[in-house]
Amino acid sequence: MAIHNTSYQHWDGVHLGIWRRRGVVAGSSLTACLRNKWMVNLIVVCWSTALAAAGILFLVGQLLVADSIVVQWVSNFNPELQQFVKLLTTWLEQHPQISVRTTQNVAFYFYAMFLLRFSIFALGMAMPLLITRDLASNAIVVYSAKAINRGDYVLGKFCAAFGLLTMTWLGPVCAAWLVGNLLAPDWGFFWHSRAALGHLLLFGFIALTSLSVLALGISACSVKEKSTVAIWMMWWVLGGVVTPIATHTQPWLRHVSFNYNLQQIALSIFGPGTDLKVAQDTIPLLSTMMSNVHPETMEALNAPTIWGAVVAMILMLGGAAYVIWQRVKPE
Amino acid sequence: MASPLIIETAGLTKVFGPQRALDGVSLSVGPGAIGLLGPNGAGKSTFMKCLLQLQPITSGSAKLLGREVGREGREIRRRVGYAPEQDCHIPGMVGCEFVTLCAQLSGLPFQAARQRAHEMLDFVGMGQERYRKCETYSTGMKQRLKLAQAIVHDPQVVFLDEPTNGLDPKGQAQILELVASLWHTFGITVVLSSHLLHDVESICEQIIIIARGQVLVHDSLANLKARKRGAAEVVVADRHLELQAACQRRNWACELLSNGHLKVDHQAESLNPLLQLLHELKMAPLEIIPSPNALEESFIQALNLSHGNS
16 A cells, blocks of 8 residues: 555645745755765864864863862973963963953964864865756756745855854854863853954854855856866965965965955954964063064964955955856756 | 636747747636647747746736736745756755655645655656656656656646657656646646647647747637638549539639649538538549648648748
8 A cells, every 4th residue: 555645635734934945945955965974074073173172271271270180280391381381370360351361362263264274175075066066957947946036045055055164163163162161160261251252253254154155156157066166176275375475476466365365354353463462471481482483474463464355355255146146047 | 707817928028139039929828738839949938937937038027827927936936836848856866855855945844845745756656766866767757757846836837848758658648647637637727838739739728839939829729629721632533623623613722732632622611511522423532631620730830930930
């Protein structure tokens, strides 16, 4: 006996709203991405780094606990490092509102920029599943013939890209902040590190939105899957190659790299240069330790080229939006 | 009470560069099984796509299910199904997932979508193949899958663009039987686009013949079949001149064709007057070929127009 009725049956249920239908577009794309075992492995790696970051925050917090294993372990360090840790501990004890904010802000700036690379790589892997495959297979016709329009489709795909980046970037960094502060010896850590979280969320929103739109634009460029993946990865890699060369020749050329632009926006939001200066003033030993850092690096940390980056990103996003508008059509 | 109109267009025009794919199409079509007939490139698919907003209209207006196309696109498409001519599956997805997704895109909750997807796949006659990836399907399975996704959300109207393309005669018959049942048994209006007269003739009640972007004919199948020119070709072994003279005495135009047949314009709906004359002359014709009905004639005219165009 057949499980289902083999004759035609009319359906008289309640239809879902438009946001649920957009969610279906996003959900199906995200599910397709997660079917790739390499993508799953990458997400696991991203979350593993979050555990590591939370572990580092835990170790820093344990410096305040007099008889902790960490304090005993530090006693095995060389004298200079012991001195540094003592000063850090003193700073944490005396000015937690400043020290926690500063250390976490700097830590999360570097962690966010580190994890961003994984996200760009994840988008490269997901590139064919965003728009390319729908254009190549004419599935776009089926989407367009259902109860959604072109804007709904693009919005759904945008949510899929944003969701993927949340799994590889925003989720891990926020989890690291949450777990790191949960493991801290004082609940005040949550309050003192609120700036780091705020910066993370603000930069996360900007970076994820920008990367998602750029990825959709590249994904709509061609109906060949290999082409779109190649364009995305080449843009990223070439940007990384061009940036250091352009610094000494044509500085404006650095802005062709979306990664560089995002870094400049992150520098403006997190302001790690200011925090490092505060830390150096408080822990003189840090100044000695950082004397080996190249002056250009310190200058880059202190003076991000924010307006150039913003203009370049707006132009890139405009270009991506134009490509999407032109290419995402049933025919 | 008159049936509400399903399709209403006024001066519907679609231009692609220098070519007018639709040229001022004005139609009012009620529910039923509607055949959109015409040669390749006549504008049938473009007409469907304009109604579904898959192509923007250049000028004119169109209403589907009483709603303005272009203003209420989502609401219209929620009530309408569409099976395009070309393949349109999502690679990497298995058949039942694809149909479930299509149901969800039309607003069905997941559980209902999955249930209906299986029901529709059963309805179109797909068995265990539904658990295979779409790209591995044969042409017949892909046509069935397209039909299933078009009706999974229980539309009021379903547009089918060349649904029997690439199928063997048995497959064609099965698909046509399913399509016919949609209107005749379940009350879903079907708009079937085809360049095959047989497909349209076998299941449709209303016929729209399109050629070069214009509507040549819009009438019921019954009317078109009943409308015949009072002419026939008579094949006789000899006595051609005698038959010609007899026809002229009755004021019937009679012409000897190059193939030796006599074309007689007997001016009656049935062949009875011609048969009566042959009986009076004691002639036994080898063959009498009645003139084609209006449907066939219009279709031939559309084909000729299309060839003239090319």
